[in-house]
Amino acid sequence: MSVFMDLNLNYTTDKSRMRSLIETAAHLGFSTVAINHVFEPTAKKKQEIPSPTLIKELIDELPAVQGRSRPIRVLNRLTVVMSDSSHFRPNAAEYRGFDLLAVQPTTEKLFHAACMLYEVDIICVSVTEKLPFFFKRAPVNGAVGRGVVFEVSYSAAIRDSTRRRYTIANAVSLMESCRGKNVILSSAAEKPLEIRGPYDITNLGLLFGLSDADAKDAVSTTCRSVVLHAETRKLASGIIYTMKSCTESSSLQGAPPADTGEAPAAKRAKPHLT
Amino acid sequence: MVRLKSRYLLCEVIVPDRRHLLLLDDRAVAASVREAVARVHGDYGAALCSSRFSVKYLNAHTGIVFLRFPKRCYKLLWSALPFITSIEARGQSIACFLNCLHVGGTIRTCQKFLIRYNTQQLHRMLPKCKNEEEKQQVKKSILKCTLTKGNRKGLDFPSDDDED
Numbered sequence: 001m002s003v004f005m006d007l008n009l010n011y012t013t014d015k016s017r018m019r020s021l022i023e024t025a026a027h028l029g030f031s032t033v034a035i036n037h038v039f040e041p042t043a044k045k046k047q048e049i050p051s052p053t054l055i056k057e058l059i060d061e062l063p064a065v066q067g068r069s070r071p072i073r074v075l076n077r078l079t080v081v082m083s084d085s086s087h088f089r090p091n092a093a094e095y096r097g098f099d100l101l102a103v104q105p106t107t108e109k110l111f112h113a114a115c116m117l118y119e120v121d122i123i124c125v126s127v128t129e130k131l132p133f134f135f136k137r138a139p140v141n142g143a144v145g146r147g148v149v150f151e152v153s154y155s156a157a158i159r160d161s162t163r164r165r166y167t168i169a170n171a172v173s174l175m176e177s178c179r180g181k182n183v184i185l186s187s188a189a190e191k192p193l194e195i196r197g198p199y200d201i202t203n204l205g206l207l208f209g210l211s212d213a214d215a216k217d218a219v220s221t222t223c224r225s226v227v228l229h230a231e232t233r234k235l236a237s238g239i240i241y242t243m244k245s246c247t248e249s250s251s252l253q254g255a256p257p258a259d260t261g262e263a264p265a266a267k268r269a270k271p272h273l274t
Numbered sequence: 275m276v277r278l279k280s281r282y283l284l285c286e287v288i289v290p291d292r293r294h295l296l297l298l299d300d301r302a303v304a305a306s307v308r309e310a311v312a313r314v315h316g317d318y319g320a321a322l323c324s325s326r327f328s329v330k331y332l333n334a335h336t337g338i339v340f341l342r343f344p345k346r347c348y349k350l351l352w353s354a355l356p357f358i359t360s361i362e363a364r365g366q367s368i369a370c371f372l373n374c375l376h377v378g379g380t381i382r383t384c385q386k387f388l389i390r391y392n393t394q395q396l397h398r399m400l401p402k403c404k405n406e407e408e409k410q411q412v413k414k415s416i417l418k419c420t421l422t423k424g425n426r427k428g429l430d431f432p433s434d435d436d437e438d
Contacts, residue, residue, distance in 0.1 A: 024288070028373055067394065158357055161313075192290065193359070197373035200356045207353045 002216070004198040005032040005223035007077065007100065007122070008153055008186035017191065024192040026063040026072040032227065034075040034100055036188070041080070075099040075227070079124060082110050100230045102151065108133035115139035115148065121230045122149055122184070125174055127156045127167040135177035144182045147229045149222055150174055153188040154196075154204055171208040180214035184222050280326060281348040284376040284384045285355070287337035294368045295337050300329040302363035303339055307355070314354040322347045330381065336392075339372070340384055348377075 009021055018035070025033045062071035077100035095101060102122035105111040114123050116139055123143065125131070143150070152171045156163040174183070185205055189195045196204075198219050205215025287303075289295055308327070312320040322344070330340040343351050352374065360369045375391060378384040396416045400409065 020290070027288070064398065066398075154356075158359060164314075164357075193369055193371055196356045196371065197375075199374050200352075200372075203349065203353045203374075204356055206349060 002220040003031045003224060004029055004219050005034075005227070006030045006186050006195065006219075007032075007034040007075075007184060007223055007226065008036045008151065008188050009033050009195075010188055010190045011035050011037045012190055020192045021189060021195070022072060022074060023063050024195055026065050028195060028197045029066045030072065030198065031065045031068060031070070032073040032075065032223070034077040036077045036079055036102075037098075038079045038081065041082075077102060077122075079104060079122075082106060082114075085110060085113060096234070099234075100226065101233075106132075111135075112139045115143035116146075119233060120148060121226050121233065122151045124151045124153070125170050127153055127170060128163060130166055131170050131173070135174055137177055140177045144178065147182075147225070149182045149184050149226050150178060151184050151186060152208065153186050154201065155187040155189050155194040158194055158196075168208065175209040180210050182222060183210065183214070183218050184226065185215075185218045186223075278326075279345040279379065280342050281345050282330065282378045282381055282384045283341045283343060283348070283352060283355075283374055284378065284388060285339045285341060285372045285374050287339060287361070287370050288373055289337070289368060289370040294366075294370070296334050297363045297366060297368060298332060298334050298337075298361065299363060300332045300339075302361055303332060304329045306358055306361045307341065310358045311351055311354040314357050315350065319351065319354060323351060327351070338388065340381065345379075352377075 006025055009018075009025070012018060022033060062074065064070065065072050076098045078095065078098040079102040081104045083106045100122065101120045102124055103114050103118060103120045104124040104126055105114045106126070111123070111133060114120060140150075152167070152174065154167065157167040185201050185208075187195050187201075201219050202212075202215045205218050206212065208215075210218060287295065287298065304327070307329075308320065308323050311323050315322075326342065326344040328342050330342050332339050355372050355374065358370075358372055360367045362368075376384060376387040378387065393416060396412055400412050400416075
């Protein structure tokens with residue numbers, strides 16, 4: 001039994017809708033979800049980065065996941081839509097409230113910079129328009145080596161027919177350059193009717209050009225490695241370990257002490273986590 | 275001896291409002307699946323669908339459907355199922371989606387899975403029971419879940435409890 005995750009549920013201010021989203025996700029079998037706050041800075045005025053809502057405010061009692069006894073785990077995530085390199089400030093204090101960081105580059109240079117330099121976990125591939133740039137092997141391989149994953153979201157394809165073509169076109173070109181590794185599929189669902197079950201998403205992955213094993217990994221193992229990557233990113237090279245329970249600390253026992261200045265184990269070239 | 279093999283897909287229809295479930299019937303579900311396949315895969319998909327696709331079983335109370343596809347192309351037709359956003363039934367358009375639970379080679383394997391799945395659902399309903407007699411009803415239903423010979427579904431749901 002593998003663990004399925006859906007790392008992109010769009011945040012809306014309507015609490016009952018968020019609650020029914022999370023309940024539907026738990027009913028379908030996702031053991032972890034992430035609520036996504038999209039931040040799109042415009043050059044004109046300074047905008048506040050949205051602060052993450054506490055999970056306790058959102059929903060009192062987390063529903064149990066279908067087929068398991070544990071309640072569903074809800075994380076917070078921020079997506080920064082970048083059209084300029086000043087939009088994403090690394091190590092900004094506001095980012096610390098979020099568990100996962102994602103970036104959506106809109107130009108080729110930004111994509112290259114995001115793959116090689118920026119401290120993010122996820123790079124989103126936009127689905128609402130035809131990509132103005134092609135994916136080159138060099139930055140994609142660099143990102144794969146660092147542990148950054150690419151994300152394709154599918155709910156635009158469900159809503160609209162022209163978006164469906166863009167989604168499939170962009171996803172297929174991504175799969176060609178990354179050969180199917182380090183990809184996650186997630187819904188950018190705003191309503192509970194837009195989420196789909198994990199086996200259905202695996203099948204959608206076949207449509208996008210992934211192989212059977214890669215498509216199932218895209219919903220389970222790669223998502224899990226993203227969450228672990230995010231945890232180690234917050235950890236400052238593996239020493240400082242705040243507020244985690246003992247079950248989670250055992251997953252990081254492999255991280256060497258950082259006084260030698262080595263990168264933590266999760267940041268080196270990653271083999272597939274089982 | 276050459277057999278014509280099929281794949282049986284066990285799906286659950288998920289609607290936000292449970293009363294709409296009772297309006298479903300198998301021809302409506304079949305029509306919406308055919309239409310979704312034609313929308314996504316075009317004429318090729320529609321042609322593949324016409325040979326051996328059918329809705330084998332539909333339970334309006336729980337929203338469980340058995341769909342049969344030919345084995346050669348079931349993945350292609352399965353990939354069109356997430357694009358279903360609503361089902362037209364009895365003049366009304368019900369917003370819903372299909373969640374695939376299990377793929378089997380025969381109806382019997384799907385039935386066995388369904389019985390295990392329904393037992394799990396009953397177990398999940400148990401802590402939510404509001405009074406003692408509902409609890410007793412649920413416990414009795416759990417004990418009754420077996421695959422008896424020639425029986426389609428050996429289950430009896432207490433209809434007042436909500437599944438989540």
